[in-house]
Amino acid sequence: MGDTLGIGIVGCGNISKTYFTLAPLFRGLELRACADLLPAAAAARAKEFKVEAQSFEALLGNEDIDLVINLTVPEAHFAISRQALEAGKHVYSEKPLVLSVAQGLELRALAAKVGRRVGCAPDTFLGGAHQLARRLIDDGAIGAITAGSAHVMSHGMEHWHPNPDFFFLPGAGPMLDLGPYYIANLVNLIGPVRRVAALATSASPTRTILTEGPRRGETIAIRTPTNIHALLDFASGATVTVSASWDVWAHHHRNMEIYGTEGSLFLPDPNFFGGTLEMAGRDGVIAPVAESGHPLGVPNDRHPEGMMANYRSAGLADMAQAILQGRDMRCSLDRALHGVDVMTAILKSGETGTFVELQTSCTRPEPLGPEEARALLA
Numbered sequence: 001m002g003d004t005l006g007i008g009i010v011g012c013g014n015i016s017k018t019y020f021t022l023a024p025l026f027r028g029l030e031l032r033a034c035a036d037l038l039p040a041a042a043a044a045r046a047k048e049f050k051v052e053a054q055s056f057e058a059l060l061g062n063e064d065i066d067l068v069i070n071l072t073v074p075e076a077h078f079a080i081s082r083q084a085l086e087a088g089k090h091v092y093s094e095k096p097l098v099l100s101v102a103q104g105l106e107l108r109a110l111a112a113k114v115g116r117r118v119g120c121a122p123d124t125f126l127g128g129a130h131q132l133a134r135r136l137i138d139d140g141a142i143g144a145i146t147a148g149s150a151h152v153m154s155h156g157m158e159h160w161h162p163n164p165d166f167f168f169l170p171g172a173g174p175m176l177d178l179g180p181y182y183i184a185n186l187v188n189l190i191g192p193v194r195r196v197a198a199l200a201t202s203a204s205p206t207r208t209i210l211t212e213g214p215r216r217g218e219t220i221a222i223r224t225p226t227n228i229h230a231l232l233d234f235a236s237g238a239t240v241t242v243s244a245s246w247d248v249w250a251h252h253h254r255n256m257e258i259y260g261t262e263g264s265l266f267l268p269d270p271n272f273f274g275g276t277l278e279m280a281g282r283d284g285v286i287a288p289v290a291e292s293g294h295p296l297g298v299p300n301d302r303h304p305e306g307m308m309a310n311y312r313s314a315g316l317a318d319m320a321q322a323i324l325q326g327r328d329m330r331c332s333l334d335r336a337l338h339g340v341d342v343m344t345a346i347l348k349s350g351e352t353g354t355f356v357e358l359q360t361s362c363t364r365p366e367p368l369g370p371e372e373a374r375a376l377l378a
Contacts (some may be wrong), residue, residue: 026317097200120336123315127273128297129143143262156246173224200225200350
């Protein structure tokens with residue numbers, strides 16, 4: 001293994017291209033193989049990025065692979081991660097880590113038994129804007145955190161995705177698909193949650209695929225809530241409202257606001273690494289915060305809205321260095337599992353109409369300052 005981990009990717013769909021493209025930005029990672037249920041998909045990615053296409057079984061048996069990136073559909077995350085651990089591999093999973101706390105606890109026990117690590121996306125909270133917010137909070141710039149709000153709302157995925165079915169199945173929906181970015185950042189900024197309450201509904205029992213292609217006009221069933229409004233009670237005493245909806249055509253809510261005894265912070269979208277951070281003091285005047293020179297906030301990826309910062313794989317790189325250095329990793333199993341606990345408890349509260357106590361807790365991840373971030377880059 002030396003100072004580099006050999007990486008194998010399982011699941012060669014759309015998100016795999018992000019990892020193939022961005023992982024080489026970081027040190028300690030070497031992409032060596034990929035696998036997919038569809039051999040043609042693996043072969044195409046292998047040819048594009050000059051790695052070896054293998055069956056899943058062959059990849060697990062490949063001695064050159066130290067860590068498996070699990071990019072399968074959410075329903076398969078637990079089984080694939082478990083098999084990789086049983087094969088003696090470290091695992092880094094796309095979000096959500098698993099679909100239940102029980103599955104996460106089983107993975108944690110297995111990882112401890114075999115002496116391997118499990119990490120999980122999202123890693124966007126390691127981005128420059130969010131780490132600047134973390135530093136300001138830690139420095140007391142807005143005093144003690146008392147409350148906050150977070151909103152991730154649109155009108156769903158059927159407008160742009162050619163096969164949006166899985167977004168509307170259990171294990172997805174706006175809470176488990178997009179909620180992980182928001183919950184991970186709230187844990188980064190405030191810490192763990194102790195209980196939640198929520199209302200959960202769906203505007204319609206079906207959706208119509210509107211993207212151009214052979215499935216345009218096809219109706220799909222909705223099997224998970226698409227409109228969730230939750231209240232999070234943090235162990236610190238802070239309370240935060242979180243709204244996640246695919247039943248909204250337009251809104252004026254900011255992505256995330258954090259309120260303290262001395263002021264407020266206004267954060268950009270936690271789904272991205274960069275963006276403008278704003279702050280107000282007791283005078284109520286909102287103004288941009290000067291950028292900190294954080295390397296994971298530098299725009300490097302062209303989007304329809306313009307250049308944006310995209311450093312997905314930062315959490316993977318931090319995990320690789322944590323393994324090599326024998327330290328805690330920021331995108332750890334315990335934090336990802338706590339996120340799953342929060343989100344599934346929200347959905348449970350939406351069903352029962354009662355507060356739900358969390359089964360897990362975690363620590364805040366260590367901050368990732370500019371110098372530490374530069375040390376991750378190749």
